[in-house]
Amino acid sequence: MSILLPRKIPRRTALRGMLNGAAVTLGIPFLDCFLDNKGKALAATGQSLPVRFGTWYWGMGHTPGHAITEKAKSGVGIDFLKETASLKPFEKQINFFGNFGMPLDGRSNYTHFTGWVGSRTGSIPQRQGDIPATTIDLLIADEIGNDTRFKVIDASSTGLPRDNYSARSAESRAETEVSAIALYARLFGPDFVDPNSGNFKPDPNIMLEKSVLSGFSGVSKAYLAKLGASDRERMDEYFTSIRQLEIQMSKRLEKPEPNVACLKPQPPKEAQVDKIAAAREMPNVIETHKVMAKLLAMAVACDQTRVFNMSFTDANGNVRRPGESSTHHLLTHAELVDPALGYQPQTFWFNTQCSEGFATYLETLSSIKEGDGTLLDNCLIMATSETNYAKVHTIDGIPIYLAGKAGGRMKTGMHVVGSGDPLTRIGLTAMKIMGVQAQSWGTKSMQTSKPLSEIMV
């Protein structure tokens, strides 16, 4: 167990209790109505704006000394250097975390793997491929993602379906969406209910399909009793997945409240994206990422999901420039440091593109007005990589950002110095901000019960 949670009464149970067991079906529009009074009101409905959680991933870390000036102690202000200069306009909406550690407790550093697993799960893998605990996005989705059409949405702009840094285990790791066109179809295809269309009519076929789904997913107790314990768990997860689809169907039966921030986007043009033959060439990655960022942002604005994961480049640095034989990863190892510049020039170019990608992402979220602020103001975006300095695979000091105001729950504009503390302190803080009642997070030396109070409102 990597997360300690107090025993909770399910919200629906609590609501039933409040109503003294009366057979009333409750619509539960926004979880935050019950959890949080800091959210601002939607103009049309008076409902609180939900706070959403997103992750953003980039591979190969950064160039120490050329990305962000190190600090001796935490404080306001982030000194973005040349490699991260594109993030400067977002300084007041970002926290940067430096010099946090990832103690291995004697386990190996599986290059390009241990780093992302440790930072996303709070636990160190025992072997290559091992994902020992649920990733932070899903822990938060379990708390805030149960009442939207999608509990979580994953997308990647590198064309690698396995490039998903969201999982409950190695065996429960959904493939991420790598096609912008398919992502559009899933989010805004025929099953999307436009909250502003004005002519909502529940489709009777949905109720039928939902009831059939439930009927066929049932298996007898005798059947289940014959399964081994681990297979029984797998079957339980299958049932959970069905329930999730039923929720999606239920959402299509509810008339959504008007939402001025929600504007159904146009489908992506095929010529712009999905160039599978050159999926991992940087110009294509950048273009795909732009399109996917807009789709994800609008899906969040339209309350299709409250947890969303975007992977810009992958943990193995498979991206490359057209006509070049070396990938980002190969360059981090093979390229010489230019003595005049003090860094690897080509690697630096890729790292700079990653910073620009993150800036694009934040800009996209900022471009959507919501309440008296922006969508980014109502989000908490956790950006991580798998290494600090890819040239030598260091995992101490992995750069991490938390961006967005989290609906006013997070202070920003700070450079937080970890002084070697486990980076799980950052994730625990994010979980607490998002309303997860976690007492601690992580295992072994990564376990912490100390959130970073300096960024919590």
Next chain:
Amino acid sequence: MALQLNVIKGLLLSGVVALGFGMAGCSDGEPVAKGAPPTMRRLSNEQYRNVISDIFGPQITVAGQGDNLARADGMIAIGSRMARITPAGFEKFYNLARLISTQVVSPANRDSEFPCTPADPKVADDTCAKQFYAKVGRLLYRRPLTTAELDEAVKAANEGAKTKGSFYAGAAVGLVGMLTSPQFLFIVDETEPDPDHAGQQRLTAYAKAARLSFLLWNSTPTDDLLTAAEKGELHKDSGLEKQVDRMMASSRLDSGVRAFFEDFLRFEQFDTLEKDATIYPAFSLKVTEDAREQVLRTMIDHLITRDADYRELFTTRKTFVTGPLARIYRIPVTRPSGNAWQPYEFPEGDLHAGILTQIGFAAVASHPGRSSPTLRGRAMRESLLCQKVPDPPGDVDFSKFEDSDSPNRTARERLTAHRSMEACAGCHKITDPIGLGLENLDGAAQQRTTENGAVIDTSGDLDGIQFKDAVGLGKAFHDHPATANCVVDRLATYAFARVPRTEDKAYVTYLQKSFANDGYRFAPLLKRIALSDAFTAVAPAKTEQAQLETKP
């Protein structure tokens, strides 16, 4: 041979861990089977497509797929018994089921798919719905439906017909339910008391049929096989052999053999294979598709059609090519060629001989813009010899040997510098000498003699077996004892969907010896496994109830 074995022993001591089992302790007959707990395997995407095609016909388009299965302990087959269905993954299966069901009941297909015609196509028809679901449900669930299951399907069809005003649209609703049910998506080993061994369990005849069918055909059991199961024939040696012989003689055997080798050779790498269009302009998406197919065609032709020695896959010059492949190999193709497959035999003197030199291996185990002796060496060791190469250390400064502007012009020179670092030497001594043997093939598997103007030296040795070039490397693989033992070990792993345990050692050894005695022919090995007691032996599952009962 003594020298080779000493070298192999040395490798074991230096960190290369052999996963296969040795030849000691052989016996002439099959050892007594120990059995393992029943499995619950998720259908692979390939199996899903095969099942739909076999049941509903090739005219049904499977436009999409579920999440790919992850590799576990070296095999996707093992991953199948651990795979979970996530919400996003289930959504994919659900959407797929809707698309398939719509096609099955469409006016174009309904006459061939339904065993009956409804009295009135606008309303529900219990009788016809029941016939339809009984027919397809038996194939989808790999056993007859229970009464409750059949009633559930008919109920769904009736509700669907009522809502949609169409018998066929209603039938599609029930079919979606079946295609998303756990009974279809998971292949569960159902067991029953073994009448011949009191107190023990055995697979039901239907579960045996499913195991056989997915091993030999990579698809669901046919009506014939289920009928044999229903009659109890699969519990009798003669009945089992009759069915296995029938299945081995079927053209569907190709699917089963292909599926094994796709798993064995890690063919999922083709899904993300990418070559730089500037550096390798002839390497198109079509080349990737054809390269995958070339390896499989070569294998099926060699192992099944010609029933030849497995080890000769590493030396054979016989293969099949298309126009796009011919451009990479720089060989003439008789017109009209286009994309049509045609047999081809590389001439003596050409460095392409055996599967190691095919694009499907040499280009896949390379970088997008250049070759990689290390990746090739690792793939050879791990995939083809069942040896484990340790992961690289986490703190190496690569710039000393990888810089392309350095005086080290060839990969051999760069990697020699690499091996000068103690932390790297251990593993690179294992991978590089054999990987360098393919350096006359660039990152797209095109022949070359120089790199950066320097002549390439491809000589080396494989665990003491000397070679001069890629052809010699293939011969070294042919002669290496681990080559044959590895494929046996992996086929047993694939069939059982688990790593052979200590108590399986005698069985795997028995298979390895039998393989040698059979002239290293693949089909007899496959048949031996399919007929063996070990293939279907089961031990009690570790259920929650059993765990509670064993607690003091």
